[in-house]
Amino acid sequence: xxxxxxxxxxxxxxxxxxxxxxxxxxxxxxxxxxxxxxxxxxxxxxxxxxxxxxxxxxxxxxxxxxxxxxxxxxxxxxxxxxxxxxxxxxxxxxxxxxxxxxxxxxxxxxxxxxxxxxxxxxxxxxxxxxxxxxxxxxxxxxxxxxxxxxxxxxxxxxxxxxxxxxxxxxxxxxxxxxxxxxxxxxxxxxxxxxxxxxxxxxxxxxxxxxxxxxxxxxxxxxxxxxxxxxxxxxxxxxxxxxxxxxxxxxxxxxxxxxxxxxxxxxxxxxxxxxxxxxxxxxxxxxxxxxxxxxxxxxxxxxxxxxxxxxxxxxxxxxxxxxxxxxxxx
Amino acid sequence: xxxxxxxxxxxxxxxxxxxxxxxxxxxxxxxxxxxxxxxxxxxxxxxxxxxxxxxxxxxxxxxxxxxxxxxxxxxxxxxxxxxxxxxxxxxxxxxxxxxxxxxxxxxxxxxxxxxxxxxxxxxxxxxxxxxxxxxxxxxxxxxxxxxxxxxxxxxxxxxxxxxxxxxxxxxxxxxxxxxxxxxxxxxxxxxxxxxxxxxxxxxxxxxxxxxxxxxxxxxxxxxxxxxxxxxxxxxxxxxxxxxxxxxxxxxxxxxxxxxxxxxxxxxxxxxxxxxxxxxxxxxxxxxxxxxxxxxxxxxxxxxxxxxxxxxxxxxxxxxxxxxxxxxxx
DNA sequence: CCTAGCACTTTTTTCATTTAAGTGCTAAAT
DNA sequence: ATTTAGCACTTAAATGAAAAAAGTGCTAGG
Numbered sequence: 001x002x003x004x005x006x007x008x009x010x011x012x013x014x015x016x017x018x019x020x021x022x023x024x025x026x027x028x029x030x031x032x033x034x035x036x037x038x039x040x041x042x043x044x045x046x047x048x049x050x051x052x053x054x055x056x057x058x059x060x061x062x063x064x065x066x067x068x069x070x071x072x073x074x075x076x077x078x079x080x081x082x083x084x085x086x087x088x089x090x091x092x093x094x095x096x097x098x099x100x101x102x103x104x105x106x107x108x109x110x111x112x113x114x115x116x117x118x119x120x121x122x123x124x125x126x127x128x129x130x131x132x133x134x135x136x137x138x139x140x141x142x143x144x145x146x147x148x149x150x151x152x153x154x155x156x157x158x159x160x161x162x163x164x165x166x167x168x169x170x171x172x173x174x175x176x177x178x179x180x181x182x183x184x185x186x187x188x189x190x191x192x193x194x195x196x197x198x199x200x201x202x203x204x205x206x207x208x209x210x211x212x213x214x215x216x217x218x219x220x221x222x223x224x225x226x227x228x229x230x231x232x233x234x235x236x237x238x239x240x241x242x243x244x245x246x247x248x249x250x251x252x253x254x255x256x257x258x259x260x261x262x263x264x265x266x267x268x269x270x271x272x273x274x275x276x277x278x279x280x281x282x283x284x285x286x287x288x289x290x291x292x293x294x295x296x297x298x299x300x301x302x303x304x305x306x307x308x309x310x311x312x313x314x315x316x317x318x319x320x321x322x323x324x325x326x327x328x329x
Numbered sequence: 330x331x332x333x334x335x336x337x338x339x340x341x342x343x344x345x346x347x348x349x350x351x352x353x354x355x356x357x358x359x360x361x362x363x364x365x366x367x368x369x370x371x372x373x374x375x376x377x378x379x380x381x382x383x384x385x386x387x388x389x390x391x392x393x394x395x396x397x398x399x400x401x402x403x404x405x406x407x408x409x410x411x412x413x414x415x416x417x418x419x420x421x422x423x424x425x426x427x428x429x430x431x432x433x434x435x436x437x438x439x440x441x442x443x444x445x446x447x448x449x450x451x452x453x454x455x456x457x458x459x460x461x462x463x464x465x466x467x468x469x470x471x472x473x474x475x476x477x478x479x480x481x482x483x484x485x486x487x488x489x490x491x492x493x494x495x496x497x498x499x500x501x502x503x504x505x506x507x508x509x510x511x512x513x514x515x516x517x518x519x520x521x522x523x524x525x526x527x528x529x530x531x532x533x534x535x536x537x538x539x540x541x542x543x544x545x546x547x548x549x550x551x552x553x554x555x556x557x558x559x560x561x562x563x564x565x566x567x568x569x570x571x572x573x574x575x576x577x578x579x580x581x582x583x584x585x586x587x588x589x590x591x592x593x594x595x596x597x598x599x600x601x602x603x604x605x606x607x608x609x610x611x612x613x614x615x616x617x618x619x620x621x622x623x624x625x626x627x628x629x630x631x632x633x634x635x636x637x638x639x640x641x642x643x644x645x646x647x648x649x650x651x652x653x654x655x656x657x658x
Numbered sequence: 659c660c661t662a663g664c665a666c667t668t669t670t671t672t673c674a675t676t677t678a679a680g681t682g683c684t685a686a687a688t
Numbered sequence: 689a690t691t692t693a694g695c696a697c698t699t700a701a702a703t704g705a706a707a708a709a710a711g712t713g714c715t716a717g718g
Contacts, residue, residue: 388698
C-alpha cells in the first residue's frame with residue numbers, strides 16, 4: 001500500500017502527463033506538495049521500484065507505467081461530474097424522441113468523438129444472439145431486388161441481389177418459407193438451415209432453385225453478424241504520441257477496420273464500465289479502451305471509447321456513465 | 330512544341346520520379362539517351378523555362394511540375410495493357426453473376442485500392458437524378474419500425490424510426506399515400522411534397538400526424554442523396570509524400586469524408602476518363618484524381634481513383650478503361 | 659526523516675565542417 | 689550551330705564537437 005504522499009505524487013504525475021506528454025520532474029511536484037525536490041526524488045525512486053513509474057532515459061523525469069495508469073484508475077482517479085457544455089451537447093441528441101435507440105447512441109458517440117478527439121465504437125449484440133426475425137424483398141427491376149433482413153435485436157441490413165429467370169412469385173414463396181420455417185434461428189446458423197431445410201423444398205417448384213438458394217445463402221453469410229459503428233476513425237492523428245509515428249498509426253488504423261474491431265474489443269461479462277490499458281486490450285499496447293455494455297429492452301451492445309494511454313480517464317468514465325444512464329432509462 | 334529529344338527527357342524524368350520520389354539529375358538521363366550530361370542539362374533548363382520541370386533547390390535535380398504531369402498525361406504517356414495478374418483479380422469479381430452491378434463495382438474498386446495502394450471512390454447518380462420509387466416499412470416492435478427507400482436508380486437505404494401512439498395501420502396508410510402521390514419525385518424535393526401534399530391529408534385521420542410527418546420528413550432529409558462508397562481510405566499513408574506530413578494527411582482525410590467527397594469530385598459532362606492533377610481537383614494540390622462516369626441501363630455514377638500526383642498514370646488509366654468496358658457491357 | 663548541494667547523465671540545441679549531388683556557364687571540339 | 693568537357697558554385701545532408709537544459713542519485717548535515 002502506498003503512503004498518502006506517494007499517492008499524491010503519483011496522481012499528480014499521471015494527471016500532468018495526461019495534460020501534456022512530457023516526463024514530469026521532481027521540481028514541479030515539490031512545489032505542489034510543499035517539500036523539497038530531493039524528497040520527491042526519493043519517493044519517485046520508490047514508485048519506480050514498485051513499477052508504477054518509468055523513466056524515458058537515465059536522467060529524465062518520470063512517466064506513468066502501464067501499472068501506474070492502472071493504479072491511478074483503480075485508486076486515485078476522482079470522477080469529474082460532466083461539465084455543462086458537454087452535457088448540453090449530448091442532451092440535444094437524447095431529447096430527440098424520434099430517433100431509434102441505436103441512432104441515439106450512434107449520434108451521441110459521434111458527438112463524444114468530436115469533443116474528446118478519441119475514436120468511438122458501438123457494437124450491437126453478438127451474432128449468435130441475433131436471431132433472424134424476418135426477411136422481406138423489394139423488387140427493383142426485372143432482375144434486381146433488395147433483400148431486407150431484420151433480427152430480433154432490431155439489427156436491419158439490406159443487400160441487393162440479381163436473379164435471372166426467377167419470377168417474383170418464386171422469390172416471395174421462398175421468402176415465405178424462410179420466414180415460416182427458420183425465423184428465430186441465430187443468424188450465423190441460417191446458412192445451414194437454408195441448405196438443409198429450404199433448399200430441398202424449393203428444389204421441387206423453383207426452376208432456378210440453385211441460383212435462388214445461392215443468392216440467399218450469400219446474403220446471409222455477408223450479413224455483418226454484429227452491427228458496427230466506428231466514429232472519428234482518424235482522431236488518433238490528433239494525439240501527439242501517434243502523429244509522430246506513422247507505423248503506429250497504420251497498425252492502429254488496421255485494428256480499427258470494421259470487421260477487425262470485433263475481435264479486438266473485449267467481451268465483458270458484467271455491465272460495469274471497464275478500462276483496458278495498453279496491453280490489457282487487443283488493439284495496441286499504446287491505446288486504452290474504455291467500454292461498457294448497455295441493455296435496454298431487447299436491444300443491447302457495447303460502446304467503447306478508444307484513445308491513447310494518456311487519455312482523460314476521469315472525463316471519459318464520467319461520460320460513459322452518463323451515456324449508460326441515459327440509454328438505459 | 331517540344332523536340333523529340335525533349336519529349337524523351339521529360340518522359341523519362343516523369344517516369345523515374347513516379348517510380349521513386351527523388352529529383353532526377355542529368356547524369357542518369359544522359360546515359361539513357363546517349364548524349365552528354367551537359368546537353369541534358371541544357372534541355373532540362375529549357376524544359377524548366379517552359380514550366381514543365383521544377384527544382385527543389387538551386388542545385389537539385391528536376392522534378393515534374395504540375396504542367397509537366399499534364400503534358401506527360403496528354404502527350405507522352407503510353408497506355409499499358411493490364412498485366413495478367415491484375416486482370417485475373419478483377420475477373421473474379423466480374424464473373425460473379427449474382428452480384429448486383431453496384432456491388433460488382435464496389436468490390437472491384439476495393440480490389441484496385443488494394444493492389445494500387447490508392448483510395449478509390451464510387452459515387453451514385455446525383456440526388457436530383459434519383460427519383461423516389463418506393464417506400465416500404467417493416468415493423469420491428471411496438472414502437473420501432475424500419476423505413477426502406479428505393480430510388481429509380483436502384484439506390485436503397487433504410488432508417489429506423491420510433492413512433493409513439495401511432496398504429497401500424499396509420500403508418501401503412503401514410504406509406505400508401507406517399508407511394509401513390511409522390512413517387513417519381515426527385516429525392517431532394519420529397520421533403521417539400523411531404524409537407525404540402527401528404528401532411529394536410531394525414532392531418533385528417535392520423536391522431537399523431539405531426540409526429541408521423543416529422544419522422545418521415547427526417548428519414549428523407551437524412552437520405553444520403555448520393556450513394557457513396559470510399560475504399561482504402563488510409564492508403565494515402567502508404568505514399569511517401571504524405572506519410573512524412575501529418576498535417577497534409579489530416580486535410581486529405583477530411584476531404585475524403587463521406588459527405589465531403591461529393592463536393593470534391595469534379596462533375597464531368599462526357600464519359601471519357603478524366604485526369605485532374607493537383608490544383609485541377611478540389612481535394613488537395615498534392616493529389617491526382619482519375620475518374621470516369623459510367624452508365625449501364627438506368628444505373629449510372631462516377632468511379633474515381635485518388636493518389637499522389639506521382640501516381641502511376643498509365644496503369645490507372647488502363648485500369649479505369651478496363652473497368653468501364655466491363656461495367657458497360 | 660528531510661533537504662541542500664553537487665557530480666553526473668542524457669537529450670537537445672547550436673554551430674562549423676565536410677561530403678555528395680547536381681547545376682550553370684564558358685570555351686573548345688565537332 | 690550543336691555538343692561536350694571542365695570547373696566554379698550552390699544546397700542539402702551528414703558528421704562531429706561543444707554547450708545548454710533538464711533532471712537524477714547520492715551524500716552529508718539539519
